[in-house]
Each structure stands twice: as structure tokens, then as C-alpha cells.
Amino acid sequence: MQTNKNVVLHVADVHKHFGGLHALSDIDLQVKEGETHAIIGPNGAGKSTLLNVIIGRLAPSSGAVVFDGNVLTGRKPHEINQLGVARVFQTPEIFADLSVIQNVMTPAFAKRDGAFKINMFSAVENERAIREEAEHMLEDVGLIDRRETHAGALSRGDKRRLELAMCLIQKPRLLLLDEPTAGMSRHDTNTTIELLKKIKSRGMTKVIIEHDMHVVFSLADKITVLAGGRIIAEGAPDEVRGDQRVQEAYLGGAH
Amino acid sequence: MSNFMSRKDLTLFLGFAAVVLLLPILATPFGAAYPDLLQRFMIFGIFAVGFNILFGLTGYLSFGHAAFFGVGSYAAMWSFKLLSLNAIPAILFAVVMSGLFAVAVGYVSLRRSGIYFSILTLAFAQMSYNLAYSVLTPITNGETGLRMTLSDPRVIDGLFTSASGAPVPSLFGMSLSGWNGFYFTAIFLLATFFLSMRISNSPFGMMLKGIKSNQNRMNYTGFNTRPYTLTAFIISGMLAGLAGSLLVVTDPLAGAERMQWTASGEVVLMTILGGVGTLVGPVIGAWLIKYFENIFSSFNDNVLNNFYSFLPDGLREVVVAVSGKFVGEGWHLSLGLLFVLIVVFLPGGIMEGVRRIGARFGHMRKGSKSSARVGATAAVG
Incomplete structure (x- = not known):
């Protein structure tokens, strides 16, 4: 058992039931600084419920989620973000009516100015520092050539890159990814994995919910396997791959 | 100046100011160059520009903005009755009162978005209208409308001079009727337009556009969106109050019908007609509707007979009989058809038409070079 010192996210003994249905039972999960922690499991295992509990969208029936010493349960989405948690959605959530560069500048303003500021007497075009930061970010994700394009006109894969850029520009302490390659072509999946590997080298803590094994085994340092709302295995990718219970419950003997 | 406003913005503002100030000349060929109408152009331009800050930038469609217009009118009238015939305190009082009213209505209505927000604002406006018409008669003078009388106290004016003659609003003793009234209201339209430009180009304006585009993402990006929407609501409510007070300055009668839902609907039409979310569009929409209301409605068969002589x-x-249905009493028919045509063929309003024409000219000038680039981008995308 490691000390709590480098644990960034602690899901402490969480239960969640909807009426008689136990969606999550006895979930205890620790994510350490700099780690990429994947949560996998078959459909209906409770992955999305767990993510929604972590992000504060669902209140656990008992237990708590602690991030960096702060209880997240009961906080609003913007408060959780201001604590340093960014989220990538299953379907990319971007500002379709704004240009690509404005999409990336907006989160930078949230980081600099906080949750609310009436800054109506300066001009966006004079915010050079934020624009430069956004341009660097777009270079990183390979969207710099599209900076003045309307974000709504981007391809699915590019929207995902943009959403990642919007999260990364805030330099979050924890990045939550909800099936980041869902509904993507093989090509887009591979470019997204490459991008996530690139981010990984910077030591950002990530929690990734995924059902695509290819994605999980190329990225994760640690894997937690859910089935029927319970954790059935946890460990490094190789350990999990060899685990008998995981094979039965999830991999279905395919390996 | 360059740090505060880009060259492009400065050009737009100066161009707009030139058109507004030269309107007495520019409107002559259209038969619209008389002060009463041009004052209304200015006043409803302010109303529409303010409305656009909420609807066009933030994406919240209010169906009750006439309530703030009406509150501004009554507040200005009470300032004329109780304090002074000077227009400045009346306008300040009106803006403050409509701002306070907007805080209350916005605080409740902004708990919902989309159609529910629209219905809530409509409900508040209709409540205000009915209160003004009946229960609040001591304040609003009911269906007769509130006007000034010789016996009003006017405590500030009483300190300096003794009342003489029929009371009319003024600016430190200067008359505000006729062309003076036009230039007085024009200054306020220019100031409102400037404010709207500043907001639209500021980080604050970008946040409002973000809320319109994807409020969920705004929340997960760390923004508390409620104070942003409330601020936009209050600003647009105060500008509606400003417009309402200016109408009383130029035409000293405040009536409840200004708060009715048709008046709220009119400002929605103005904004959509001109171009939602654009800077100039709402002003053009307001001018067009006021032009139809005042000029088209005054055409009769004699005018048409001369026109088709x-x-x-x-x-x-035959031609006079047919086109007679579209003018005079039938001006709503022309306006309605115009509205349908614009919404169907130019969903972005008149400004989208202007942009398309501009793009076509730009295209012709640049020639094949830009079309090759468009083709290349399309191939990459």
C-alpha cells in the first residue's frame, strides 16, 4: 500500500444505486500523480456511472470522491474544473459556432480570469499572450492550419483533437477521458492514440474510460476492470490481461 | 486608440456614425426625412441593438423586452413630473429603474433556457402590461396613459424658475423637439452601437458567444454561466429602458400598450430581419420596420395613381387595385411577405445578403486564385 501523498484522485468506498439496481458497489480507487489509469469493463459494468460520480454529475448513494484534498461530491461542473479537472466527452463538446482558435482561447480565459469576470472593455485581439498560447496548443495537436476555420466544419477526428487542445491549454491536474475514440475510424483512432501518448510523456494524470482494448493496452499504466458494478481486477496491463476472472467476465476467452 | 479599437472597428463605427448623422439627407429620396420618424429610427435602433446583446450574442430569446421599454417610459415620465423637465435625470432614472426590473425578471427567467425562458419572459411582460393597465393605475394612469400637467410639482425646476407655459422636455433649457430631438437621440444610438461593438469584441462577448454555442462545454470549461447571462440580460434591459425614456422625451406620453406582447414581438422581428448576432443588422431591421409602419401605411390610391401614371x-x-392591398392599411401584408422571404432565403437576415454580395464582389476581384484555394481546402477537408 502506497502512502496517500501522491494520490491525486481517491474514489472512496462509493456505492450508487438507482432504486433496487446496484450500479456501483464498494468502489475504491486511487489514481496516482502522473499515471494513466484506464477503467474498462463490458457494457453495463458501471463505467459511465462511475465517471459521472467522479465529475459530480451524479451524487453517490454513499462514499465520496476526493481530488487533491477537495471533496468533489456536490460541487458544480465549473467549480470542479477550476480545481484542475478537465473532461473530454464521448461526443466531442466544442463551440461549433466559434473559430478553432477561439475554441482554444476560451478555456485559457477561464484559467486566467476564473469562473466569472466582466472584461468587456478589452479586445480579444489585444490578448496576445492568450492567443500565442492557443497557437502553440494548436501546433501541438496539429490544427494550426485550421485556426480560422469554424469549428463545426471540422471532421470528427479533428473535433476530438480540438477538444483535447481545449482541455490541455488549462494544464489540468487531472484529465478525464470518456471513450475518446468512440465512433472513430481506425485512422482517427490511431492519430488520437498518438496524440494521447504524446500528452502522456508530459506526466499529466489521466483517467480513461474505454472499451477498445487496443487503445487501453497502448496507453494505460494501470487498469481497473469493472463488472456488474464491482471492481473485479486491478493492476498493470500485463497482470490484468493474464487474470483468470477478467478473461471470464470480460475478455470472454478471446485471448 | 489602436490598442483600444482596431482599424476595422474604427472604420465600421465612423461609417455607421456618418450614415446616422447624414440620415436627414440620405432619407430624403425615400420620403422619410422628417424628425418624428428619424427619432423613431434612432430609438428603436437602440432597442434592437440592446435586444441583440441578449438574443444575438447569448442566444436567449426574450419575448418580453417591451416590459423594460415600458418601465423606462413610465420612469422618465415620473422624473419629468416630479423632478425636472431636463431629459438627463429622466433618462438616468429610467435606465436605473429598468435595470432593477431586469435584475428581478432575469434572475427568475434565466433559471431556464430555450422555449421555457421565452415563455417566462413573455409571462412577466404580460403581467407588467396588465398591471400597468389596471391595478397600477395610480402610477400609470391606466388606459389614458401618463402625461405631464401644469400642476406637477417638479421640485428641482421649482428651485430655479417659476413654471410658465405648457411643460415640454428639454436639455438644460434647450428644446428637444424637431431636429434637436433627432440629434439628441442619434447620440444615444451611436453610444449604444459603440457599447455593442465593445462587448462583441471583448473576452466577455466571446464568453457570451460560447454560451450560445455550447453552454455545457462552458460549464465544464470552468465558467459560471449564470452571472454572464444575467449581465447580458440586465444590459439589454437597461438599453430597452433607455429607448423607452427617449420615446417619452420626444413624444411625452407613456401608455401601457408599449408593454404589450406585440411590442415585444416587434423587436424580435427587427433583429431577425436585419441579422441576428450582427452589429449593424438590428439597426437596419428596426429602420425597415419603422419605415414600413410609417411610410408604407400612409400610401393611398392617389399616391399609387401618381406612381403608376x-x-x-x-x-x-388594375395595378393600383392590386398593389393597394399591400400599402396603406395593408402594410402588414408587405412586411409579412418580406419577413417570410428573408427568413426562407436569407436565414442570417439582410446582413447575410450584404455579406453574400460582398463575397461575390471579392471573388470577382481576386479571380481564379481564390477559387483554386477554396478547391484545395475542400479537397483537404
Whole structure:
């Protein structure tokens, strides 16, 4: 058992039931600084419920989620973000009516100015520092050539890159990814994995919910396997791959 | 100046100011160059520009903005009655009162978005209208409307001079009727337009556009969106109050019908007609609707007969009879058809038409070079 010192996210003994249905039972999960922690499991295992509990969208029936010493349960989405948690959605959530560069500048303003500021007497075009930061970010994700394009006109894969850029520009302490390659072509999946590997080298803590094994085994340092709302295995990718219970419950003997 | 406003913005503002200030000349060929109408152009331009900050930038469609217009009118009238005939305190009082009213209505209505927000604002406006019409008669003078009388106290004016003659609003003793009134209201339209430009180009304006585009993402990006929407609501409510007070300055009668839902609907039409979310569009929409209301409605068969005098007699009678249905009493028919045509063919309003024409000219000038680039981008995308 490691000390709590480098644990960034602690899901402490969480239960969640909807009426008689136990969606999550006895979930205890620790994510350490700099780690990429994947949560996998078959459909209906409770992955999305767990993510929604972590992000504060669902209140656990008992237990708590602690991030960096702060209880997240009961906080609003913007408060959780201001604590340093960014989220990538299953379907990319971007500002379709704004240009690509404005999409990336907006989160930078949230980081600099906080949750609310009436800054109506300066001009966006004079915010050079934020624009430069956004341009660097777009270079990183390979969207710099599209900076003045309307974000709504981007391809699915590019929207995902943009959403990642919007999260990364805030330099979050924890990045939550909800099936980041869902509904993507093989090509887009591979470019997204490459991008996530690139981010990984910077030591950002990530929690990734995924059902695509290819994605999980190329990225994760640690894997937690859910089935029927319970954790059935946890460990490094190789350990999990060899685990008998995981094979039965999830991999279905395919390996 | 360059740090505060880009060259492009400065050009737009100066161009707009030139058109507004030269309107007495520019409107002459259209038969619209008389002060009463041009004052209304200015006043409803302010109303529409303010409304656009909420609807166009933030994406919240209010169906009750006439309530703030009406509150501004009544507040200005009470300032004329109780304090002074000077227009400045009346306008300040009106803006403050409509701002306070907007805080209350916005605080409740902004708990919902989309159609529910629209219905809530409509409900508040209709409540205000009915209160003004009946229960609040001591304040609003009911269906007769509130006007000034010789016996009003006017405590500030009483300190300096003794009342003489019929009371009319003024600016430190200067008359505000006729062309003076036009230039007085024009200054306020220019100031409102400037404010709207500043907001639209500021980080604050970008946040409002973000809320319109994807409020969920705004929340997960760390923004508390409620104070942003409330601020936009209050600003647009105060500008509606400003417009309402200016109408009382130029035409000293405040009536409840200004708060009715048709008046709220009119500002929605103005904004959509001109171009939602654009800077100039709402002003053009307001001018167009006021032009139709005042000029088209005054055309009668005599005017039409003169207009078609080049046609042979029999044909002229038929043409006059047909087009007579679209003018005079039937001006709503022309406006309605225009509205349908614009919404169907130019969903972005008149400004989208302007942009398309501009793009076509730009295209012709640049020639094949830009079309090759468009083709390349399309191939990459």
C-alpha cells in the first residue's frame, strides 16, 4: 500500500444505486500523480456511472470522491474544473459556432480570469499572450492550419483533437477521458492514440474510460476492470490481461 | 486608440456614425426625412441593438423586452413630473429603474433556457402590461396613459424658475423637439452601437458567444454561466429602458400598450430581419420596420395613381387595385411577405445578403486564385 501523498484522485468506498439496481458497489480507487489509469469493463459494468460520480454529475448513494484534498461530491461542473479537472466527452463538446482558435482561447480565459469576470472593455485581439498560447496548443495537436476555420466544419477526428487542445491549454491536474475514440475510424483512432501518448510523456494524470482494448493496452499504466458494478481486477496491463476472472467476465476467452 | 479599437472597428463605427448623422439627407429620396420618424429610427435602433446583446450574442430569446421599454417610459415620465423637465435625470432614472426590473425578471427567467425562458419572459411582460393597465393605475394612469400637467410639482425646476407655459422636455433649457430631438437621440444610438461593438469584441462577448454555442462545454470549461447571462440580460434591459425614456422625451406620453406582447414581438422581428448576432443588422431591421409602419401605411390610391401614371388607364386601375392591398392599411401584408422571404432565403437576415454580395464582389476581384484555394481546402477537408 502506497502512502496517500501522491494520490491525486481517491474514489472512496462509493456505492450508487438507482432504486433496487446496484450500479456501483464498494468502489475504491486511487489514481496516482502522473499515471494513466484506464477503467474498462463490458457494457453495463458501471463505467459511465462511475465517471459521472467522479465529475459530480451524479451524487453517490454513499462514499465520496476526493481530488487533491477537495471533496468533489456536490460541487458544480465549473467549480470542479477550476480545481484542475478537465473532461473530454464521448461526443466531442466544442463551440461549433466559434473559430478553432477561439475554441482554444476560451478555456485559457477561464484559467486566467476564473469562473466569472466582466472584461468587456478589452479586445480579444489585444490578448496576445492568450492567443500565442492557443497557437502553440494548436501546433501541438496539429490544427494550426485550421485556426480560422469554424469549428463545426471540422471532421470528427479533428473535433476530438480540438477538444483535447481545449482541455490541455488549462494544464489540468487531472484529465478525464470518456471513450475518446468512440465512433472513430481506425485512422482517427490511431492519430488520437498518438496524440494521447504524446500528452502522456508530459506526466499529466489521466483517467480513461474505454472499451477498445487496443487503445487501453497502448496507453494505460494501470487498469481497473469493472463488472456488474464491482471492481473485479486491478493492476498493470500485463497482470490484468493474464487474470483468470477478467478473461471470464470480460475478455470472454478471446485471448 | 489602436490598442483600444482596431482599424476595422474604427472604420465600421465612423461609417455607421456618418450614415446616422447624414440620415436627414440620405432619407430624403425615400420620403422619410422628417424628425418624428428619424427619432423613431434612432430609438428603436437602440432597442434592437440592446435586444441583440441578449438574443444575438447569448442566444436567449426574450419575448418580453417591451416590459423594460415600458418601465423606462413610465420612469422618465415620473422624473419629468416630479423632478425636472431636463431629459438627463429622466433618462438616468429610467435606465436605473429598468435595470432593477431586469435584475428581478432575469434572475427568475434565466433559471431556464430555450422555449421555457421565452415563455417566462413573455409571462412577466404580460403581467407588467396588465398591471400597468389596471391595478397600477395610480402610477400609470391606466388606459389614458401618463402625461405631464401644469400642476406637477417638479421640485428641482421649482428651485430655479417659476413654471410658465405648457411643460415640454428639454436639455438644460434647450428644446428637444424637431431636429434637436433627432440629434439628441442619434447620440444615444451611436453610444449604444459603440457599447455593442465593445462587448462583441471583448473576452466577455466571446464568453457570451460560447454560451450560445455550447453552454455545457462552458460549464465544464470552468465558467459560471449564470452571472454572464444575467449581465447580458440586465444590459439589454437597461438599453430597452433607455429607448423607452427617449420615446417619452420626444413624444411625452407613456401608455401601457408599449408593454404589450406585440411590442415585444416587434423587436424580435427587427433583429431577425436585419441579422441576428450582427452589429449593424438590428439597426437596419428596426429602420425597415419603422419605415414600413410609417411610410408604407400612409400610401393611398392617389399616391399609387401618381406612381403608376405612366401606365394606360385600364391597366393602371388594375395595378393600383392590386398593389393597394399591400400599402396603406395593408402594410402588414408587405412586411409579412418580406419577413417570410428573408427568413426562407436569407436565414442570417439582410446582413447575410450584404455579406453574400460582398463575397461575390471579392471573388470577382481576386479571380481564379481564390477559387483554386477554396478547391484545395475542400479537397483537404
